[in-house]
Amino acid sequence: MDAATPGRARIPLPVEIGLAVVAGLAAFTVWAVICAAAPRHHVPGVVLSLTLLGGVLAVARSAGILYALPVGVAAILAYDWFFLPPFRDLNTNAFIILGLFILMAVIVGAVATVTGRRAVESERARGDLAEEQAALRRVATLVAGGARPAAVFTAVADELAGLIGADATFVTRLDGAGAEEAGETVTVVGSYGGVTAEMPVASRIVLEPEMLLQQVIHTGRTARASGDALRNGPFGALVKKLHLRAAIATPVTVGTRRWGVAVAGTTRPDFPPGTESRIHDFIHLAALAIANAQAEQELRVLAETQASLRRLALLIARGVAPEVVFAAVTKEVLRHFGTGTARLIRYERDGTATLLANEGTTGPHVRVGQAWEGYPPSGLTATVQRTGRTARVDDYRELPGGERYAEEGLISAVGMPIHVSGRLWGMIAVGSSEGRLPDDTEARMAEFIELVATSVADAQSRAELISSRARIVAAADEARRRIERDLHDGAQQRLVALALRLRSAAMDAEQRGDRHQEMTEVATDLMAVIEELRELSRGIHPAVLSDSGLRSALRALGRRAPLPVEIDVRLDGRLPQPVEVGAYYVVSEMLTNAVKHAGASVVQVTAEAPDGTLVLRVHDDGAGGADPARGSGLLGLKDRIEALGGTFEINSPAGTGTTVTCRVPLDVSVNSR
Structure with a gap:
């Protein structure tokens, strides 16, 4: 031969x-x-x-x-x-x-x-080298093109199979110790051939002493198995199903760190001599691509996480309602970790749960803002609430009580607890409609959820602050209304009665020919006091606002003002009382400033409520230069409007007048509860 x-x-x-x-x-x-x-x-x-x-x-x-x-x-x-x-x-x-x-x-x-x-x-060596270089170029092209690690690892497994003529190959990554009681674990990150269906990407393998993988990880050297040693090993059932007769495993080293193991199997009696060295050489060179892909992935995940947190922080800084923040949180979680749905659930102090936000799949039982009920006793909500720890459901079709979730199209889900100020605040769950969630989902979500908890706590704290401020403002307004009512129904009415009695006595004295001049003057002075008291009462809280609403109250302000006031109110019906009171005091204060400080000749007031928000605009043509930071009454107006969950904007360049624009949500019950 x-x-x-x-x-x-x-x-x-x-x-x-x-x-x-x-x-x-x-x-x-x-x-x-x-x-x-x-x-x-x-x-x-x-x-x-x-x-x-x-x-x-x-x-x-x-x-x-x-x-x-x-x-x-x-x-x-x-x-x-x-x-x-x-x-x-x-x-x-x-x-x-x-x-x-x-x-x-x-x-x-x-x-x-x-x-x-x-x-x-x-x-043959030149051909092998050319094949290795071509394979490495294809892998490097993927890395340079920004392919995700899963695609790179799958390409490495594919190229390795083509290089040595293997029927099945897979690449695993060594996980951190302590992931399982049995010890170390590895996660499949790329596969080729028949093994792909049996050991899909993200499958976790618990290492056992007699495993070829365990031997390679501990020795750091390539190992081969064939015959009975392979068929009777931990993967015996898989080996028989795929008709594999020999396998070679080689370590994957990234830098100085043992990163994982690459495994190749064949249906032939054995691999040709020298295959171990070919696998080792290829994986040694491919390790650089693996390291680059992992580094790119880590940077990408970090960048995406930071971008998500910036978006959440921006929402909180803008002062949006907590419901908007919660919806954004679930959307970001689904973007990073799920393929089906993401839900944010809050645990109430009475033991019930409330669904705050939902993104993705839905069903009749999914009612955002309402009680979250009918969940399985061994499902995510109950388990996280009971243990305060992460929970997982691998298949809702097999979970007692999980039928409604299976009908949504969900297969598996993971629930992560959210702790705020040391207390179990709630849970965020992410579900998959494509199959079992990867084993490392909890680990990947942990750091992100810690940061999300901060966003939730900030939103909750801001909501509580707004509610507290709103209650204070409401209490002050109620006190004003009570004082105005007491003055109107008590002292003011008695003074009016006293003035009428004095006038009547003066008229009687005049008819009898007695001296009445002094009594008449006292009655006139008393009526002046009554008028001043009436004006003071209007300043405390105008009765017309309570009786007739914002439109009539603003028109009354315009009629009493010492300068022309153009009022354009486009409102249908009454607004919530806190909103009407806040808007009234803004217009009243701005009219006072326009007269006393700005020297304005005309004031324009417009009010409308598109899309559930009152938009109030007050403009004068005075001197301008108003600044809330100088401690004027504008600062109090700003605090009042923000206590209602609204915004207060002022534009007052010197010499061009002052414009104040307020936007107040009409659903104040959410912010003031």
């Missing part, structure tokens, strides 16, 4: 040289008998020559040049000695010559064989 035939390469060369010598001697014996018999049977020389040549060619084709050369030399000597006269006697000299010729032919054949084998091995 020649050097290009891999099966013969397993026979040591000295043994093959010995076999070639034996073949030459045996061939000489056969050729000698044929050549000696040919003259007696009148065989033409040409026919005999062609017969001998055919035999030599057959040996060359089947066994290689190492055997063909001594067989050919034996054929020539037999033809010369026993067919062509004069015939040679087989004496000592003849045997010496025969031996020399055959040995010479074997030496030449051995040299040619070694040279050919080296040429083939060199060519």
Whole structure:
């Protein structure tokens, strides 16, 4: 067999040289008998020559040049000695010559064989190197193109299979210790072939002492298994199902850190010799791509997490309602971790739960803002509430009471507790409609949820602050209304009655001819006091606002103002009382400032309520230069409007007048509860 035939390469060369010598001697014996018999049977020389040549060619084709050369030399000597006269006697000299010729032919054949084998091995090595470089270029192209690690790891498994002719390959990443009671675990990050369906990406494998993976991780060296050792191992069922007969595992080292293991399997009896080194060399070079892909992923996750947190922080800084923050939180969680749904649930102090936000799949039982009821006793909500720890459901179709979630299309879910100020505040759950969530979902969510808890706490604190401020403002307004009512119904009415009695007494005195001038003056002064008291009462809380609403109250302000006031109120019906009171005091204060400080000639007031928000705008053409920071009444107005969950904006450049714009949500019950 020649050097290009891999099966013969397993026979040591000295043994093959010995076999070639034996073949030459045996061939000489056969050729000698044929050549000696040919003259007696009148065989033409040409026919005999062609017969001998055919035999030599057959040996060359089947066994290689190492055997063909001594067989050919034996054929020539037999033809010369026993067919062509004069015939040679087989004496000592003849045997010496025969031996020399055959040995010479074997030496030449051995040299040619070694040279050919080296040429083939060199060519094969160049081909292998070219294949490895091409495979690495394809993997590097993926990394450079910003492919996600899952795609890179799958490409590594695919390229490894093509490189060594494996039927199944997978790449695993070593997880942190303590993930399972059994000890270390690895997670499948990429796979190829039949193993893909049995060990999908994100599958976690608990390492056992007799595993090939465990051996490679602990020794740091490539290992091979085949036959019974492979079939009877921990993956015996998988090996039999895929008809694998041999496997090789090699460590993946990133820098100086043992990162994971790459495994290749074949349905052939075994891998060719040298496969371990080829796998090791390829994985050693691919480790750089793996490291880059992981670094890119970590940076991408960090950037996405920071972007999510910035969006949440911006919402909180803008002062949006907690419901908006909660909805944004669930959307960000679904964006990062889920494929089906994300839900934010708050645990109430009475033991019930409230669904605050939902993103993704839904159903009749999903009612945002209402009580979260009917959940399974062994489901996420109950488990997290009971234990205060992470919970998981791998298949709702098999969970008692999980039918409604399965009808949504959910298959598995993970629930993460949210702790605020050391207390279990609630839970955020993420679900998958495509299959079981990866085993590392909890670990990936943990850090993000800690940061989300801060956002939730900030939103909750701001909501509580707004509610507290709103209650204070409402209490103050109620006190104003009570004082105004007491003045109107009590002191004011008594003073009016006293003034009428004085006027009546003065008229009686005038009819009797008595002195009445002083009594008349006292009655007039008393009416002036009553009018001043009435104005003071309006300042405390205008009765027209309570009786007729904001439209009438603003028009009354305009009529009493000492300068022209243009009022345009486009409102349908009454607004919530806290909103009407706040808007009234804004207009009242701005009118006072326009008269006392701005020297304005006209004031424009507009009010409308599009999309559930009161938009109030007050503009004067005065001197401008108003600044709430200087401690004027504008600061109190700003606090009042913000206590209602609204915004207070002022634009007052010097010399161009002052414009105040307020936006107040009409659903003040949410912010003031």
